[in-house]
Amino acid sequence: MSANRAEPECSDDLAEDVTVLGWVPEPAELSDVELLLDGAFPPLGGFLDAAEAESVRTRRRLSDGTPWPAPITLPVPAEVATADEIELRDAEGAPVALLRNIAPWSDGTTCHVSGPLRPAAAPGGALRRMRPPAAEVRAGLPAGPVLGLVADEPLHHRELAQVRELAAELDAHVLLLPRMTGPRPEILVQALLAARPHLPAGTTIVPVPLARRADPDGDAALAAQVAAAYGATHLITERQVDGCPIPVVEPPEMLRDSEDRWTRAGIGPGSGGLSTAELRARLDDGAPLPSWFTTPEIAEQQRRLHPPLNRRGFTVLFTGLSGAGKSTLARALRDELSQHDHRAVTLLDGDVVRRTLCEGLGFSAADRSRNVRRIGFVASEVTRHGGAAICAPIAPYEDDRDAVRRMVAECGGFVLVYVATPLGECERRDRKGLYRKARAGALPEFTGVSAPYEAPADADLVLDTSGLSQDEAVGRVVALLRERGWVGSWTWE
Ligand SMILES: Nc1ncnc2c1ncn2[C@@H]1O[C@H](COP(=O)(O)OS(=O)(=O)O)[C@@H](OP(=O)(O)O)[C@H]1O
Numbered sequence: 308m309s310a311n312r313a314e315p316e317c318s319d320d321l322a323e324d325v326t327v328l329g330w331v332p333e334p335a336e337l338s339d340v341e342l343l344l345d346g347a348f349p350p351l352g353g354f355l356d357a358a359e360a361e362s363v364r365t366r367r368r369l370s371d372g373t374p375w376p377a378p379i380t381l382p383v384p385a386e387v388a389t390a391d392e393i394e395l396r397d398a399e400g401a402p403v404a405l406l407r408n409i410a411p412w413s414d415g416t417t418c419h420v421s422g423p424l425r426p427a428a429a430p431g432g433a434l435r436r437m438r439p440p441a442a443e444v445r446a447g448l449p450a451g452p453v454l455g456l457v458a459d460e461p462l463h464h465r466e467l468a469q470v471r472e473l474a475a476e477l478d479a480h481v482l483l484l485p486r487m488t489g490p491r492p493e494i495l496v497q498a499l500l501a502a503r504p505h506l507p508a509g510t511t512i513v514p515v516p517l518a519r520r521a522d523p524d525g526d527a528a529l530a531a532q533v534a535a536a537y538g539a540t541h542l543i544t545e546r547q548v549d550g551c552p553i554p555v556v557e558p559p560e561m562l563r564d565s566e567d568r569w570t571r572a573g574i575g576p577g578s579g580g581l582s583t584a585e586l587r588a589r590l591d592d593g594a595p596l597p598s599w600f601t602t603p604e605i606a607e608q609q610r611r612l613h614p615p616l617n618r619r620g621f622t623v624l625f626t627g628l629s630g631a632g633k634s635t636l637a638r639a640l641r642d643e644l645s646q647h648d649h650r651a652v653t654l655l656d657g658d659v660v661r662r663t664l665c666e667g668l669g670f671s672a673a674d675r676s677r678n679v680r681r682i683g684f685v686a687s688e689v690t691r692h693g694g695a696a697i698c699a700p701i702a703p704y705e706d707d708r709d710a711v712r713r714m715v716a717e718c719g720g721f722v723l724v725y726v727a728t729p730l731g732e733c734e735r736r737d738r739k740g741l742y743r744k745a746r747a748g749a750l751p752e753f754t755g756v757s758a759p760y761e762a763p764a765d766a767d768l769v770l771d772t773s774g775l776s777q778d779e780a781v782g783r784v785v786a787l788l789r790e791r792g793w794v795g796s797w798t799w800e
């Protein structure tokens with residue numbers, strides 16, 4: 308049997324020369340660690356080795372032929388891959404699991420570690436009290452069919468009627484597995500708990516920290532594996548699931564009758580309900596959700612999960628050469644928003660950030676990268692909590708700007724403004740005399756002179772301040788924010 312399959316627990320008495328290193332995996336990888344420890348990925352007992360990963364990638368099967376939909380692997384830096392044992396830690400640095408690194412491997416560019424896992428502490432993670440290990444959940448289920456549903460959206464009247472219909476048809480117990488993904492997973496769980504009065508009596512609800520996979524088919528099939536591990540004997544899903552370990556049941560067509568009840572036989576005007584796009588548009592606009600669509604309690608959680616655009620946070624990242632006008636425009640935009648918008652505005656200006664948050668960092672590529680990503684982290688937190696973050700670093704590297712976009716976009720709006728004032732004009736302005744020094748060789752690694760600036764190809768707005776007044780430039784940013792729905796019309800000028 309491969310080193311990655313479930314195995315007897317390895318012993319604690321390691322030899323003295325065993326090297327143990329700590330490592331903090333990405334949040335999605337930590338979710339896999341939790342699921343492995345909880346027995347939610349049987350028969351896996353740890354991360355896949357090279358042969359198993361290749362077998363899953365090419366055949367969607369483990370090497371012994373067992374269907375397995377997605378590679379569960381753990382990439383690490385090369386120096387970590389050399390350790391015999393790796394202590395996997397959560398974002399706060401607390402130990403979660405110990406990985407016996409029996410078979411480290413490389414895919415040519417990235418190192419991976421593989422081997423059995425054992426817990427390093429009592430099970431933790433968000434909402435832990437609601438989610439016992441898979442075996443415990445299975446043991447608590449009644450005998451007979453169990454209808455599983457892995458939910459990553461709230462359930463409204465139509466979906467709830469579908470679940471009730473299928474449960475009655477199969478005479479099944481319902482096992483609802485809210486999927487803890489996205490920036491506010493706890494709200495999804497609350498939205499699904501709010502649906503309990505409308506689900507069959509005794510429905511078991513267990514949140515699962517199953518991170519989303521890029522490949523939608525592999526993702527759906529992995530969700531099916533998890534549902535089966537927790538005891539589902541049938542799975543409700545609209546998707547085709549290859550190699551599903553349990554029978555799939557498609558949700559039946561439900562229509563709304565003239566009294567707004569959802570039935571299999573119902574007919575009536577608008578009887579199909581709201582499409583996903585219609586629901587999203589209503590949520591974006593803050594429009595009410597009709598009572599035939601959902602209950603007030605579920606609607607409240609749905610709105611918390613997806614607030615109207617003009618109530619969500621956003622970030623504006625100005626990028627451009629020194630002297631391009633980033634700080635000037637950032638300050639003017641701050642003033643404009645402070646005067647007209649309801650959000651708290653946080654200005655993260657290059658010079659100020661470097662004296663505070665990023666004190667001690669220089670201008671090497673690595674330090675600039677750290678600087679920009681730190682700014683991005685703070686901006687994403689401001690955005691998550693409904694504020695407006697305005698950032699004005701040079702941010703010369705595309706990778707770092709992309710990282711900021713990713714961090715922020717998970718939490719709210721993101722706008723990249725390229726202040727594309729030409730180098731000649733920036734140099735002519737030379738407000739701080741830095742270009743002169745750089746040209747004289749007294750200031751090394753100066754952006755545009757002796758250090759690179761990668762002009763963005765993905766800017767949401769490009770502003771050349773050599774041909775645009777400050778007011779016009781800020782007006783364009785505000786117009787874009789308005790067009791995207793993040794800000795409304797000003798009530799007064
Ligand atoms: N070598 C070098 N290259 C570029 N800029 C330099 C350098 N040394 C000091 N300065 C001053 O630092 C400001 C840029 O800092 P940033 O944090 O925005 O830069 S970066 O995003 O990390 O690249 C920049 O401010 P702005 O003129 O507001 O852009 C400069 O005043």
Ligand SMILES: Nc1ncnc2c1ncn2[C@@H]1O[C@H](COP(=O)(O)OP(=O)(O)O)[C@@H](O)[C@H]1O
Binds near residue numbers: 629630631633634775
């Ligand atoms: N249309 C404009 N928009 C912004 N700044 C302008 C404009 N026209 C001239 N400037 C001047 O250019 C300089 C830009 O400096 P700054 O805003 O500190 O740039 P950065 O933050 O990109 O280094 C300021 O002195 C500002 O007054």
